[in-house]
Amino acid sequence: MNLNFLRTFIxxxxxxxxxxxxNRLHLSQPxxxxxxxxxAEDLGVELFRRRGHRVELTEGGAI
Structure with a gap:
């Protein structure tokens, strides 16, 4: 697990x-x-559900 990925997740x-x-992290969207x-693959859970352009946490992502 990469600490930078956790920062991006937050x-x-x-x-x-x-x-x-x-934009805030000075990275590309891809x-x-x-x-x-x-x-998500490393943790074995789906983290987000897409709602149009917004994302919301899944139950697994909220833990």
């Missing part, structure tokens, strides 16, 4: 949007998406 939760999180996909 930022996505705070921003509610991959693009805004990417980089944020890739990090969240990798983190």
């Amino acid at each position: 930022c996505v939760v705070e921003e509610g949007n991959y693009s805004r999180a990417a 980089a944020v998406s890739m990090q969240m996909q990798t983190l």
Whole structure:
């Protein structure tokens, strides 16, 4: 597990949007998406559910 991925996860939760999180972290949106996909695979849970442009935590992501 990568500590930077956890920081990105926290930022996505705070921003509610991959693009805004990417902007805040000075990353590209695809980089944020890739990090969240990798983190979800490492943890074995779905972290987010997409609602249009917004994301919300799943039960697994909230733990």
